[in-house]
Structure formats: structure tokens, C-alpha cells
Amino acid sequence: MGAEHAAGVAMAPVLARAAGVSKRYIQRAPFSRRRFVVHALQDVDLAIQSGSVTALAGESGSGKSTLASCLAAMDRPDSGEIWFEGNEISHWTTRQLAPLRSRIQMVFQDSAGALNPRFSAAQVIEEPLEIQRLTSGAKSRTRACALMQEVGLSPDWADRSPLQLSGGQRQRLAIARAIALRPSLLILDESLSGLDLITQHEILRLLRDLQARHSLTYVLISHDLSLLAQIADYIAIIHRGRIVEQGSMRQILERPESDYTRELLGFACALESSWQRAQAGGQL
Amino acid sequence: MRFLERRLLHGVLLLAGVSVLCFLFTDLAPGNFFDEMKLNPQISPETVAALRAQYGMDRALPVRYALWVRSVLRGEWGFSFAYNMPVRGLLAARAQNTLLLTGTATALAWLIAVPLGVWMAYRPGSWTDRLGMGTTSVLLALPELVLVLALLAFAVRTHALPVGGMTSPSEGQGVWPRSLDLLAHLAIPAGTLVLAGLPLLIRHVRSAMLDVLHAPFIQAARGNGVAPARVLFRFALPAAANPLISLLGFSIGGLLGGSLLVEAVTGWPGLGPLLLEATMSRDLYIVIGTVMVSTFFLVAGNLLADALLVVFDPRVRTD
Amino acid sequence: MLHKWKVGAAVIFLGLVHAVIIFAGFLAPYEPITQHRELPFAPPMRLHFLDSQGHWHLHPFVCEPELRPGTFYEYDESCTRQYPVRWFVTGSQYRLAGMLASHTHLFGVDPPAQIFVLGTDNYGRDMFSRILYGGRVSLSAGLLAAAISLLLGALVGTISGFYGRWVDESFMRLAELFVVLPWLYLLLAVRAFLPLHITPLHAFFLVVAVIGTIGWARPARLVRGIVLSAKTRKYVLASRGFGASDSYILRRHVLPHTYGVLLTQAALLVPQYVIAEVTLSFFGLGLNEPLPSWGNLLSVLQQYNVLVSYWWMFAPALALVIVSFSYLLGADALQRKLQPASV
Numbered sequence: 024m025g026a027e028h029a030a031g032v033a034m035a036p037v038l039a040r041a042a043g044v045s046k047r048y049i050q051r052a053p054f055s056r057r058r059f060v061v062h063a064l065q066d067v068d069l070a071i072q073s074g075s076v077t078a079l080a081g082e083s084g085s086g087k088s089t090l091a092s093c094l095a096a097m098d099r100p101d102s103g104e105i106w107f108e109g110n111e112i113s114h115w116t117t118r119q120l121a122p123l124r125s126r127i128q129m130v131f132q133d134s135a136g137a138l139n140p141r142f143s144a145a146q147v148i149e150e151p152l153e154i155q156r157l158t159s160g161a162k163s164r165t166r167a168c169a170l171m172q173e174v175g176l177s178p179d180w181a182d183r184s185p186l187q188l189s190g191g192q193r194q195r196l197a198i199a200r201a202i203a204l205r206p207s208l209l210i211l212d213e214s215l216s217g218l219d220l221i222t223q224h225e226i227l228r229l230l231r232d233l234q235a236r237h238s239l240t241y242v243l244i245s246h247d248l249s250l251l252a253q254i255a256d257y258i259a260i261i262h263r264g265r266i267v268e269q270g271s272m273r274q275i276l277e278r279p280e281s282d283y284t285r286e287l288l289g290f291a292c293a294l295e296s297s298w299q300r301a302q303a304g305g306q307l
Numbered sequence: 308m309r310f311l312e313r314r315l316l317h318g319v320l321l322l323a324g325v326s327v328l329c330f331l332f333t334d335l336a337p338g339n340f341f342d343e344m345k346l347n348p349q350i351s352p353e354t355v356a357a358l359r360a361q362y363g364m365d366r367a368l369p370v371r372y373a374l375w376v377r378s379v380l381r382g383e384w385g386f387s388f389a390y391n392m393p394v395r396g397l398l399a400a401r402a403q404n405t406l407l408l409t410g411t412a413t414a415l416a417w418l419i420a421v422p423l424g425v426w427m428a429y430r431p432g433s434w435t436d437r438l439g440m441g442t443t444s445v446l447l448a449l450p451e452l453v454l455v456l457a458l459l460a461f462a463v464r465t466h467a468l469p470v471g472g473m474t475s476p477s478e479g480q481g482v483w484p485r486s487l488d489l490l491a492h493l494a495i496p497a498g499t500l501v502l503a504g505l506p507l508l509i510r511h512v513r514s515a516m517l518d519v520l521h522a523p524f525i526q527a528a529r530g531n532g533v534a535p536a537r538v539l540f541r542f543a544l545p546a547a548a549n550p551l552i553s554l555l556g557f558s559i560g561g562l563l564g565g566s567l568l569v570e571a572v573t574g575w576p577g578l579g580p581l582l583l584e585a586t587m588s589r590d591l592y593i594v595i596g597t598v599m600v601s602t603f604f605l606v607a608g609n610l611l612a613d614a615l616l617v618v619f620d621p622r623v624r625t626d
Numbered sequence: 627m628l629h630k631w632k633v634g635a636a637v638i639f640l641g642l643v644h645a646v647i648i649f650a651g652f653l654a655p656y657e658p659i660t661q662h663r664e665l666p667f668a669p670p671m672r673l674h675f676l677d678s679q680g681h682w683h684l685h686p687f688v689c690e691p692e693l694r695p696g697t698f699y700e701y702d703e704s705c706t707r708q709y710p711v712r713w714f715v716t717g718s719q720y721r722l723a724g725m726l727a728s729h730t731h732l733f734g735v736d737p738p739a740q741i742f743v744l745g746t747d748n749y750g751r752d753m754f755s756r757i758l759y760g761g762r763v764s765l766s767a768g769l770l771a772a773a774i775s776l777l778l779g780a781l782v783g784t785i786s787g788f789y790g791r792w793v794d795e796s797f798m799r800l801a802e803l804f805v806v807l808p809w810l811y812l813l814l815a816v817r818a819f820l821p822l823h824i825t826p827l828h829a830f831f832l833v834v835a836v837i838g839t840i841g842w843a844r845p846a847r848l849v850r851g852i853v854l855s856a857k858t859r860k861y862v863l864a865s866r867g868f869g870a871s872d873s874y875i876l877r878r879h880v881l882p883h884t885y886g887v888l889l890t891q892a893a894l895l896v897p898q899y900v901i902a903e904v905t906l907s908f909f910g911l912g913l914n915e916p917l918p919s920w921g922n923l924l925s926v927l928q929q930y931n932v933l934v935s936y937w938w939m940f941a942p943a944l945a946l947v948i949v950s951f952s953y954l955l956g957a958d959a960l961q962r963k964l965q966p967a968s969v
Contacts, residue, residue: 097867124869137860139879150878151868204868324803329815448951450901452908453943456927463934470930564808568905572928583909586814598815601808609806 037106038073038240039094039127039208044103044113046089063089064100065264071208076234076241078255078272080248080287086264087244091210094242095127096120107208125155125204130197132213137197138185144171144196145181151203170199175229191222195229202233210242215250227254248287252276253301260284314613318606325602329595330372375595385592389584394596397581402563402600404473405570405577409562411493412500416508417558419501424512425539428520439513443506455499455572468494471574496573500566504558511554515547522546548619556612564601633963636956643765643949650762651720654755655734655741658918660718662740662750665691667699670745670938677708685710688741699935709739745938747926757942760918764907765949767834767919768900774838775895776845776888783849784884788857788876797846804843812840813902817911826917833912837902845891849884856880886964893957897950904946920946 044067050059063086071077071094079087092098093105096112105113107123115123131137138147148167152158158166168178174195185193194214201209211230215223231254233239245251251258252272259269260283268281279285378384385394427436462468469475473492474485519525520543528538563578570579578597585593646653662668673686689705715734721727735741743754786797804812816836824832856862856879865875900920906912907921914922920942927933927940 095867097863121869124867127867129864129867131860131864137864139859139861141882150865154865154868154870154874200864320799321803321806324799325807328803444954445951448947448954450904450946450950452901452905452924453947456924456933456940456943460927460933460937460940463930561808564811567808567810567814571909582811582814586817586911594815598807598811601811602806605806605808 035073035075037070038108039071039242040104040106041067041069041090041094041100042104042106043068044090044093044100044105046093046098046100062264064093067103067261067264067266069259069266069269071240071242072257073207073240074234074238075256076243076254078251078258079242079244079261080246080251080258081261082246084263085261087261088212089264090261091129091212091242091244094208095129095210096123097129125151126206127208127210128201128204128206130194130201130209130211130214132216133190133193133197134217138193138200140184140186143182143184144176144188147185147196148200148203151200155204157204166203167199170203171196173202173233174199175225189222190218191226194218194222194226198226198229198233202237202239205237206239208240208242210244212244213246214243216245216247223250230254260287311610311614311617314610318610321606322599322602326376326595326599327372329598330368330375379599384596387585387590387593389588389590389593394592397593398578398596398600401576401578401581404575405563405566405579408493408496408570408575408577409500409566412497412504412566413558413562415497416501416504417555420505420508420512424509425516425544427509428513428516429535429539431517439509443509446502446506449503451499451503451568452572454502455496455569458495458499458502459573462495468492470495473576492575496566496569496575499569499573503569504565508554508558512547512551515550516543519543519547545619549616552615552619553612556608556610556615558608559611560605560608562608563604632959633956636952636959639952640956643761643952644769646758646761647765648722650758651722652728652730653732654752654758655715655717655731655743656752656755657718657720658751658756658759659916660751660755662746662752664693665701665740665742665746665750666748667932667936668701668742668746668750669936671742672703673711674705674708677705683710687711688735688739690739691742707739709735709741711735711741744941745936747923747939748932753923753938753941756918756923757920757945760920760923760942761945763830763913763917764900764903764920764946767830767837767903767913768896768898770834771838771841771899771903772892772895774835775841775899776892778839778842779845779891780849780884780888782842783846783851784853784876784881786846787850787853788872788880790854794850798850801843801846804840805847809840809902810905813837813906814911816840817906826913829913830917833903833906837899837906841895841899845888845895848887848891852884852887853880856883890957890960890964893953893960897953900949901946 044064045062046064048061048063050061067086067090069077069079069090079090081087089098093100093113094107096105096107096115100113103113104111107127112120112123142150145164145167148170149163152163152166164181168181171178171181176192176195176199180188180192185196188196197214215226218226227250230241234241241254243251243255255272257269258272258275260267260275260281262283268275268279268284275284276288279288375385382395383393384398386392387394387397390397423439427439430436459470462470469488469491471492473489475488475492524546525538525543528542529535533542566575566577567579567582569575570577571583574580578601581593582597584590585597668691671688671691673688675683675686677683677687687708687710689703689709690707691701692704694700694702711733712735713733715731716729717731717734719727719729733741740752742752744757745753747753747756782797782801786794813836859879862875862879865879870878903912903919904921904924907914907919908925910922910925912921913919923939923942932939
């Protein structure tokens with residue numbers, strides 16, 4: 024992550040933004056008067072710059088996935104605004120959001136059942152193409168195989184079930200599916216959690232390649248700061264639904280301002296060496 | 308206690324729902340029961356008119372339902388056109404007979420199933436276990452109708468037991484001969500019910516015990532040298548009580564509803580043949596009464612099971 | 627692999643049994659209503675290979691039953707004349723599956739003899755033929771009723787699980803009502819409020835409809851559970867992210883998971899419903915004379931003398947047991963085969 028890249032990113036236009044977003048969940052047992060209110064997000068401001076890798080770090084239950092859903096227009100905030108490519112989309116209807124679907128995509132955690140086990144690998148990638156009616160039949164298949172190659176999977180595996188692939192290979196498949204529609208924003212929610220370090224490293228390299236090739240913007244969500252340090256330009260720390268601190272990666276790592284950030288940094292092992300390696304000349 | 312209250316409310320709602328369902332059916336029924344009654348020379352026109360007024364047959368469905376609910380709460384459960392008497396007395400007598408039959412059969416089935424199931428679970432895969440599982444599979448496949456007919460044929464061929472009815476015609480006999488006679492008549496219907504209900508019971512007991520026997524605390528008890536019988540009955544069985552108590556609740560709940568077929572075929576004078584006749588003769592209030600009474604029993608049985616659960620299983624109380 | 631074998635065997639066996647539905651006319655030597663008034667309660671005929679002279683015949687033959695003088699319904703065999711069993715004989719006309727007309731029956735004997743493989747009933751009607759035709763009625767009633775229950779259940783379960791909230795709540799409460807009630811009572815209660823005297827065809831469809839509509843609750847609950855858990859899967863969320871419609875998601879991601887459960891439920895429900903129809907007809911509330919059903923074939927056993935003396939009248943019960951048993955085996959094997967597949 025060289026200095027030129029960092030500078031370039033800082034001057035890029037804002038691709039997506041959350042402004043003053045709040046969301047709460049009310050759980051109510053039917054026919055009972057007890058309610059549980061969960062404040063998932065409280066007054067969150069986050070700007071995502073085009074071409075950057077923005078990290079969202081926090082522990083489980085901090086609201087990161089909720090924010091991701093709102094940014095991806097899969098969920099509506101109770102208050103606040105969501106901006107994407109200059110449009111305020113938080114109140115858009117399904118029909119209005121339809122053309123946006125191909126521009127924002129999500130990649131989930133592997134163990135979350137992100138891939139239908141009854142589909143073949145090719146079918147997994149073809150699905151978005153099929154839904155959006157971009158291609159069909161043999162053309163879909165060709166495109167799927169091409170995408171598989173792009174993410175580093177052998178096209179010979181096109182008929183294999185996801186269950187027959189390893190964790191890292193499944194994530195590659197999920198990434199291939201996500202980029203099939205040529206999105207501009209890709210949100211990765213804990214996509215590297217549960218993978219071994221070597222595989223994580225390889226996937227990060229793949230993500231970097233894809234970003235350069237397709238001008239992608241990433242939002243990377245994780246609880247693992249040492250992982251995020253390897254790739255993110257910006258980072259926002261989220262705790263109990265509030266953004267506790269945000270800024271460039273260097274800023275946060277070198278001069279954390281809030282106690283919570285310091286606590287998180289304290290837990291991240293080998294953070295220094297990760298950071299220094301990343302600084303030492305963009306080699307990943 | 309919140310748990311029990313909720314279950315009670317649930318039960319009441321269920322009863323109400325069933326009664327509404329019954330009344331909806333009467334509305335869908337073609338023809339007017341009272342027209343048929345008018346044709347019956349045994350019932351005077353005044354009675355007909357009075358009953359029409361009492362049950363509001365000329366008024367809208369919700370009104371009729373409300374009138375029926377009111378009379379039920381007052382203890383009048385309708386009038387039987389075929390028997391020409393109030394439903395309540397009829398139901399009470401028949402229900403007694405049914406309970407005698409099903410109570411005996413249920414108690415017997417449980418008395419056999421629990422030790423057998425425990426024994427089979429204690430030695431899974433042994434030849435007793437396999438024999439037991441095989442027999443239960445065969446019994447499960449046999450429809451109740453076939454069972455009762457087979458038993459009847461056997462009894463008739465061997466002249467071992469009286470066939471049909473509850474008692475033999477007899478007068479002035481003492482308590483002991485009469486009881487024996489009752490038992491003899493009870494044998495076939497109760498036997499059928501036991502054979503029909505045993506397979507599922509045994510399987511449930513066995514699987515509940517199997518689950519428990521693999522628990523660490525059982526291994527610990529065994530390792531500590533506790534005698535096997537003690538392990539089984541003092542430690543394992545109480546732990547397996549949870550699913551078994553629910554099952555007991557279902558058994559109790561089914562006391563009134565599960566013996567229709569057997570009663571009808573063997574001629575045991577219970578609720579079963581009553582409902583059957585009422586269906587044939589379109590005796591509206593008997594049908595409703597019978598369904599309501601057996602549903603009530605079902606609900607009560609489930610509630611009992613829930614109450615027992617609260618007492619015996621501490622996990623349920625944390626709600 | 628043992629289980630696969632079992633499923634295959636059960637399926638083949640059931641297929642053969644159900645072939646009766648289509649081929650009843652071909653397999654039965656007589657019409658179910660054909661009476662032989664002079665031979666009521668004739669016992670099953672023995673197939674002879676050895677004749678009175680001690681000659682061995684390749685073709686089996688039957689003898690004539692003769693009423694023992696001075697008795698009701700007791701017969702002796704008189705082998706003065708031997709009637710060889712012929713195969714593929716021409717007999718009365720019937721329709722294969724209600725469509726193709728044909729005269730050929732699998733076996734028969736030359737007139738004036740009769741062949742009663744399973745004896746006759748009180749009107750002298752061939753029990754073997756009646757069981758075949760009755761099987762056709764009872765089995766198809768079971769199949770149709772199961773189809774209704776499963777379709778209804780799947781529909782309700784899908785809507786309930788997919789759209790949730792109050793729709794789900796109300797449907798599931800209703801389902802609880804239906805599951806909790808003793809089914810036979812419910813069946814009778816529903817039957818009580820329907821007209822008693824109707825044409826046989828109407829009766830058939832009525833019985834099927836009644837049995838089918840009562841049993842929707844359990845399949846509905848199972849389907850709802852599957853739909854609920856499938857709905858929350860991330861690949862469904864991803865689908866929505868691609869802009870998929872509800873019907874696409876249901877069709878491609880959710881419903882395929884229900885097929886296994888529905889198949890197992892079918893294997894469990896069909897025998898239950900066949901028994902339900904038999905029970906109803908047994909009590910005269912289902913299908914009545916002259917349409918044969920295993921139920922009304924068995925109801926004659928309620929008469930003491932029949933129960934005691936004419937053991938061949940139990941044959942429909944045996945048929946019922948065979949059907950019940952093979953379905954249970956199949957359901958068991960199916961459950962074990964489908965168990966490992968998870969959503």
C-alpha cells in the first residue's frame with residue numbers, strides 16, 4: 024500500500040455514504056407485552072471513497088452487519104440517509120432499487136450458508152446472471168468458467184458442489200459470484216473469518232488484483248484488526264452501534280484516540296509486524 | 308407460574324376454537340335437523356317448538372353459538388333426538404364405560420412399556436432389543452381394525468372369552484362374579500388397545516432412555532460402581548422423564564378419543580358407538596357433545612403433562 | 627447401501643401392489659358385482675395337479691363345489707369333472723384404467739364352472755375379484771387423499787413460513803387445532819354433517835376430500851419449519867441482492883428442500899389414509915354397496931357366523947396389512963436415506 028495509492032484514494036469522490044443512520048430492532052413475543060429493543064445502529068456517519076478499501080472493525084454484535092445491510096440497500100435504516108453514487112436511496116422502493124442491484128454486492132462468511140449446497144459451482148456463479156437476465160444457457164456457462172478462472176478456480180470444477188470445495192475455494196466462488204454483475208462496491212462481511220492464515224493471505228491478494236483490474240471499492244468488515252491492517256486504507260471502529268473512531272489506517276494505528284480502540288489494538292497480536300510489513304513496500 | 312397460565316389460556320382457546328369449528332360444520336350441513344325431528348312421531352310438536360326457541364334455530368349462527376355456550380355453562384349440553392333425552396346424562400354414562408376401558412388399557416400399556424423400553428435401551432443391539440424392535444415394527448404396521456378383528460376371531464374360535472358388550476346378562480350375582488365377568492369382557496377390547504399402543508410407547512421410552520444413558524453423569528455413576536438396576540431406575544429414568552411426561556399427558560389426553568374403533572367393533576358401550584350412531588342418525592348435539600368432551604380431555608391431559616413438567620423438570624421454570 | 631436396497635425393494639413392491647389399480651380388470655376373473663347365488667360362502671378352491679386316477683397334470687385344474695345336503699353353506703368338492711385353469715381367457719368386458727376396453731382376463735375356467743381363488747361372499751360374488759377391485763378403490767382413495775393433504779399442507783406451510791408474522795401465527799394455531807383432535811372423531815364429525823345417501827362416485831370423492839382436508843396440519847408444520855430455516859440462509863439473502871423475486875427464491879432455493887420431507891410424509895400418510903377409508907367404509911359411512919372397498923368387504927365380519935366360519939373373508943385384512951407394511955418399510959428406509967441431507 025504505497026504512498027501514491029494512499030494519496031490517490033484520499034482525493035477520490037465518495038461512492039457511498041451513511042449519514043446519521045440509526046436502526047433498532049424490536050423483538051416481541053406474539054400475544055405478550057414484553058419487548059426487547061436492540062439499538063443496532065445509533066447515528067452512524069461513514070463515507071466510502073471510490074477505489075478505497077474501507078474497514079469496519081468491531082466485536083460481535085456491534086452492528087457492523089446491520090450497517091453493511093443498509094449500505095447494500097438490503098435493509099432500511101429507521102432514520103438517517105444512505106447515499107450511493109449521488110442518490111439518496113434509503114427510501115427507494117424495490118423497483119427503484121432494482122438497477123442498483125448489480126452495482127452493490129455482498130460476500131458473506133463461509134460458514135453462514137452463503138452457497139446453496141445443491142447447486143454446482145457453475146450454477147452458483149450463473150445465478151446472478153440468470154436473475155438479471157443478462158445471459159442464459161451456454162453463454163452463462165462460458166461466463167461462469169471465465170469468472171472461475173479469474174478468481175483462481177479451475178474451470179474443471181464447474182460441476183462440483185460447494186461442499187466438495189475447501190473453505191478458501193468456497194470464498195473464491197463467492198467472490199466470483201459477487202463480481203459476476205460487475206459491481207462498483209463490494210461489501211465483504213467477515214469473509215475471511217474462519218480461514219487459515221495462508222488462505223487469508225491468498226484471498227487478500229486476489230482481492231487486491233480484482234480491485235486493480237475492475238476498479239472495485241471494498242468495504243471490509245471484520246473483528247480481526249491485524250487482518251484489516253494488511254489491506255485497508257480507512258478504518259472505522261464500531262462499538263455498540265456507534266462509530267467510536269474513524270480515519271486512515273496509519274492514523275488509527277499510530278494515534279488511537281478512544282479507549283475502546285486502544286483496547287482492540289491491545290488484543291490484536293502481531294499488529295506491529297503486519298503493519299510494518301505492509302508499509303515496507305506494498306508487498307503482499 | 309407464568310408458563311402454566313399461558314398453557315391454561317391456550318387450552319381454553321383451543322376448546323373455544325373446536326366449538327366454533329363444530330358450529331361452523333352445523334351451518335354447512337344441508338337440511339334442518341329440526342325438520343327431521345318434526346317427522347318423528349315420538350317427539351311432540353311442543354317439544355320441537357320449545358327446542359327450536361331454546362337453541363335459536365331460526366336465528367343467525369353467532370346467536371346460536373352464543374345460546375349454545377350459555378346452555379353449556381349452565382350444564383345443559385343439548386338434546387339427543389335419537390335417544391329422546393338430554394345429552395349430558397347419555398354422555399356421562401358412556402364416558403364412564405370408555406374410561407374404564409381406556410384407563411385399564413393405558414395403565415397396562417405403560418406398565419409393560421416402561422420396563423421393556425428401559426431394558427431394551429440398557430442392552431441396545433442385543434437379541435432382546437432386536438426382537439423387541441422387530442415386534443414393535445410388525446405391530447405398528449397392523450391397523451387397529453385388523454387387530455381387533457383378529458382378536459375377536461381368536462376369542463370366538465377358542466371360546467375363551469365372551470365376545471361383545473360389557474356384561475353378560477345376569478341378575479343378582481355377587482360382586483366377585485360380576486367383576487370377573489366384566490374383566491372377561493374387557494379382555495379383548497383392552498387387549499387390542501394395548502397391542503395397538505404398545506409399539507410407539509416402547510420406542511419412545513427406549514429412545515428417551517438411550518439419550519440419557521449416553522450422558523456423562525450416567526457413565527460416572529457406572530464408573531463409581533453403582534449397581535446397574537439402581538443406575539437405571541434411580542438416575543437414568545428420572546432424567547428421561549421430560550419426554551416421557553409429555554407422552555403421559557398425551558396418553559391421558561387420549562383416554563376418551565382413542566378407542567372408538569375398538570368399542571364399535573367389540574360392542575363395548577362407550578362413547579365410540581354413540582358417536583357412530585349419532586353420525587348415522589344426524590343427532591347433532593350428541594356429535595358436538597362427544598367431540599367437545601374428548602377435546603376437553605385432550606386439553607386437560609396436556610395441561611396435566613405441563614403441570615407435571617413444572618414440578619419435575621426445573622429447566623421449565625426459568626421462563 | 628443397505629438402505630438404498632430397501633428403498634428400491636419397497637418401491638418395486640409397492641409398484642406391483644399399485645399395479646392392481648390399473649390392472650384390476652385384467653387380473654380379476656369376474657366382475658365385482660357378478661353373483662353366483664347358488665354358491666354363497668364357497669370356500670377357496672384348491673388347485674389340483676393330481677387327478678383321481680393319479681395322473682399328473684401340468685395345468686392345474688379345479689373341481690366343482692357341491693352344497694352338502696341339509697346344511698347352509700357347507701361344501702364338498704366333487705371332482706367328477708375337471709376344469710383346467712386357462713390363461714388369458716376372454717371374459718366380460720372391462721376398462722383398463724377406465725379408458726382402454728378389453729375382454730382378456732389373466733386366468734379363468736370354461737363355463738359352467740367357476741374359479742374362486744379366495745372363495746365367495748354371501749351373494750356368491752368372487753372374493754378375489756372383489757378384493758382386487760376393492761383394492762383399486764381403497765388405494766386410490768388413500769393416494770388422492772394424501773395428495774390433497776400434502777398439497778394443502780405444502781401451500782399453507784410455504785405461505786406461513788415465507789411471509790411470517792400474523793399469517794404464520796394464525797395458520798399455526800389453526801394447525802394445532804387440527805393436529806390435536808383425535809382424527810377419527812373429527813372424520814366422523816365432518817362426515818356426520820354431510821348427506822348420507824349419495825351416489826357412489828360422489829361418495830368416493832367426498833370421502834377422499836374429507837380425509838385429505840383433515841390431515842393438512844402436520845405436513846404444513848414440517849414444510850413451514852423447512853421454509854423458515856431456508857429463508858434465513860445467506861444464499862437467499864444473496865439472491866435478493868441479485869434482485870431475485872419471491873417466486874424465484876421459492877422455486878430455486880426454498881422449495882427443493884421440502885421435496886424430501888414431502889416424500890417421506892407421503893409414504894407415511896398414504897397407508898394411514900387407506901386405513902381411514904377402510905374404517906369409514908367398514909362402518910358404512912364411506913363407500914357402500916355395490917362399490918367394493920376393503921372396508922365394506924370387511925364389515926360383513928361383524929356378523930358372528932361369518933367371523934367364526936368363513937376365514938377367507940379375512941383376506942382384505944391381509945391385503946391391508948401387506949400394503950401398510952410395505953409403506954412403513956419404505957417410509958423408514960426413505961427417512962434414513964434422506965436424513966443426512968441438510969438445508
